Amino acid sequence: MSAIYILWLRELKRYVRSKAQIIASLGQPVMYLLALGFGLGPVFQKAGNGSYLQFVAPGVISMTILFSSVFSGIAMLWDRQFGFLKETLVAPVPRIEIMLGRTLGGATVAVIQGCLILVVCLIAGFRPAHLSSLPLAFLFMALIALVFAALGTAFGSIIQDMQGFQLIMNFMVMPIFFLSGALFPLTNLPKVLAVITRLDPLTYGVDALRGALIGASHFSLLWNLSLLSVIAVAFLSLGAYFFSRIQL
Amino acid sequence: MIRVQNLVKKFGEFNAVKDISFEVQKGEIFAFLGPNGAGKTTTIKMLTTLLTPTSGKIELDGLDPTHHRNEARQRFGIVFQDPSLDGEQTAYENMELHAVLYKVPRKLRAERIQRLLSLFELWDRKDDLVKTYSGGMKRRLEIARGFLHTPKILFLDEPTLGLDPQTRNQLWTHVKHLNETEQVTVFLTTHYMDEADRVAQRIAIIDHGGIVAQGTPQELKQQTNSDSLEQAFLALTGSTIRDEAATSTDQMRQVAKMWGNRR
Numbered sequence: 001m002s003a004i005y006i007l008w009l010r011e012l013k014r015y016v017r018s019k020a021q022i023i024a025s026l027g028q029p030v031m032y033l034l035a036l037g038f039g040l041g042p043v044f045q046k047a048g049n050g051s052y053l054q055f056v057a058p059g060v061i062s063m064t065i066l067f068s069s070v071f072s073g074i075a076m077l078w079d080r081q082f083g084f085l086k087e088t089l090v091a092p093v094p095r096i097e098i099m100l101g102r103t104l105g106g107a108t109v110a111v112i113q114g115c116l117i118l119v120v121c122l123i124a125g126f127r128p129a130h131l132s133s134l135p136l137a138f139l140f141m142a143l144i145a146l147v148f149a150a151l152g153t154a155f156g157s158i159i160q161d162m163q164g165f166q167l168i169m170n171f172m173v174m175p176i177f178f179l180s181g182a183l184f185p186l187t188n189l190p191k192v193l194a195v196i197t198r199l200d201p202l203t204y205g206v207d208a209l210r211g212a213l214i215g216a217s218h219f220s221l222l223w224n225l226s227l228l229s230v231i232a233v234a235f236l237s238l239g240a241y242f243f244s245r246i247q248l
Numbered sequence: 249m250i251r252v253q254n255l256v257k258k259f260g261e262f263n264a265v266k267d268i269s270f271e272v273q274k275g276e277i278f279a280f281l282g283p284n285g286a287g288k289t290t291t292i293k294m295l296t297t298l299l300t301p302t303s304g305k306i307e308l309d310g311l312d313p314t315h316h317r318n319e320a321r322q323r324f325g326i327v328f329q330d331p332s333l334d335g336e337q338t339a340y341e342n343m344e345l346h347a348v349l350y351k352v353p354r355k356l357r358a359e360r361i362q363r364l365l366s367l368f369e370l371w372d373r374k375d376d377l378v379k380t381y382s383g384g385m386k387r388r389l390e391i392a393r394g395f396l397h398t399p400k401i402l403f404l405d406e407p408t409l410g411l412d413p414q415t416r417n418q419l420w421t422h423v424k425h426l427n428e429t430e431q432v433t434v435f436l437t438t439h440y441m442d443e444a445d446r447v448a449q450r451i452a453i454i455d456h457g458g459i460v461a462q463g464t465p466q467e468l469k470q471q472t473n474s475d476s477l478e479q480a481f482l483a484l485t486g487s488t489i490r491d492e493a494a495t496s497t498d499q500m501r502q503v504a505k506m507w508g509n510r511r
Contacts, residue, residue: 006348014336083332090296091349092321248298 003093004101011072011105015112022113025071029064029117033057033124036183049185057118057126058209059182062144065114066202069145070173072106073152073239074165086248099243103153103236107145114141129215136221137212143228144205148176150232153239157246175200182206186218201231249274249401249433250295255304257290264290266457267304272450274400277427277434279448281441283485287457288437289329292405295435296326309400322350324401325394329409331386335379339370339389342378343396350397364392367422384415391419395426404436408443416440420447441478451477455485 015022037053037060044052079085088098118137128134155168179193180202189197197203208224211217217224250272257265265287272278282288293299295306297313297320306313313320333342343361352360365371368388378386387407394402404423408416420443427434438444444451445465452462461468461484465477472483 002348002351006345010334010337010341010345013341017336079334082335083328083330084334085332086298086328087332087334087346088349090298090321090326091346092318092351093349094318248293 003097007098007101008105011109015109026116029060030120033060033121053126054214057121058213059206061114061117062182062202062206062209063177064117065110065141065144066148066177068113069106069110069149070152072109073149073156076156077165095244096240099153099240103149103239106152107149110145110149111141128213133212137209140208140212143232146232147201147228147235150235150239154242157242176202180206204228249309251307253305256302257294258302263457268459270452270459270462272433272435274433275431276450277448279444279451280437281444281451281481282454286454288454289405292403296403297321323399324403325399326403327390327394327407329405333378333386333390338375338377340374343393346393346396352397360396364395368392384411387411399432401433401435406437408438408440441481445477453481453484460484
């Protein structure tokens with residue numbers, strides 16, 4: 001247990017210490033929020049769908065969590081390069097504990113990032129439907145973070161260099177974001193897109209968060225909750241499997 | 249303390265380690281020497297559970313590291329050829345993390361960290377991030393960390409590579425001191441023959457994956473009629489340079505890795 005804790009703590013320390021990186025990583029979501037939220041707002045309203053800022057804010061929060069958590073897993077590349085990974089892999093600690101410590105640390109950092117963006121959203125004019133549903137929103141944020149931190153750990157265990165990192169970013173993370181319903185409603189989609197969005201785990205995260213924050217969701221919250229939990233367990237197992245196979 | 253019998257490691261067709269056997273006594277400083285690509289690091293990786301041997305037997309303090317991984321790991325410390333510190337944490341935090349991973353009792357932790365950091369003259373800089381350290385300081389920290397959990401065996405894989413003579417000298421003085429006071433068995437590799445001559449009680453020379461000679465530095469010199477260990481080493485391993493062959497296999501392994509053959 002203490003091994004999980006100390007590795008979790010390390011992820012947090014690294015996060016808190018890299019202030020420049022915190023600011024930098026918030027830049028992109030803020031841009032999405034402002035440019036899309038205000039830029040597409042009038043069109044969205046004319047189509048009879050209400051405020052786009054209200055609609056897109058949960059999507060942007062999910063995006064922040066997605067990027068931050070996958071990235072924390074891939075950051076293992078640096079630990080591999082600078083050798084710290086080896087120090088943990090020869091320690092007399094089961095690999096699963098090392099994997100869990102790292103993954104939970106990455107997920108925690110991602111939730112913090114998501115909360116920061118939530119605050120930015122509030123400043124920009126976003127208003128949650130009920131304050132009482134905030135705890136539920138945090139639960140979903142944590143679930144999204146866990147799902148993708150685990151996926152990040154799996155990726156981080158497989159790829160060995162920066163090219164691999166680019167590959168994952170462009171062909172996994174960006175599609176997961178764009179095809180998730182973070183930016184558009186899930187109703188009346190073309191057939192193909194409708195199918196693809198339903199295969200994307202983030203879809204259910206965004207939908208659940210939207211349900212918790214603005215009271216409008218496509219699927220039922222219970223469905224989202226159970227599906228996300230199953231995916232979290234599946235990805236954690238996948239991450240643990242690939243992490244256990246790392247050879248140095 | 250270490251007993252190796254008929255150890256073999258193959259990477260596909262390539263025989264990295266061919267049937268080697270040796271023993272290291274408790275409290276001994278044992279040097280494992282050989283040209284580049286001779287199989288030193290592969291052997292250390294097998295001894296320290298990072299690689300599984302193709303065949304053969306290893307015993308560390310009576311334990312087989314391939315089966316009792318964590319128990320074996322608890323008993324040794326290792327300083328790798330390349331650094332393995334967390335640059336984003338302070339020296340003290342690096343030590344603390346190691347202490348937690350190796351289950352050093354909480355009461356002992358602070359005291360032992362202070363003792364080792366002071367011994368390796370890092371105590372004044374303990375709260376600085378490791379990324380601000382010089383190469384020599386990082387090495388000292390790594391060796392201090394290797395001793396932290398009072399291991400029975402300390403593996404040092406080319407610990408003095410790229411250090412100036414002053415630092416090297418001081419490092420070995422500390423290692424020798426801890427070897428005597430804490431009865432730690434030390435298993436080291438190095439390319440500096442003078443170091444091995446001065447520090448090691450016994451030496452094994454490995455070449456092309458096999459052990460070509462074993463004995464005290466004195467015995468090796470007598471055996472080859474040389475006055476220095478360096479001469480003895482060259483007499484035993486020849487003077488051809490192996491670098492190129494070694495790197496091309498490394499490159500092959502790199503390519504294989506990239507395509508997902510993770511062996």
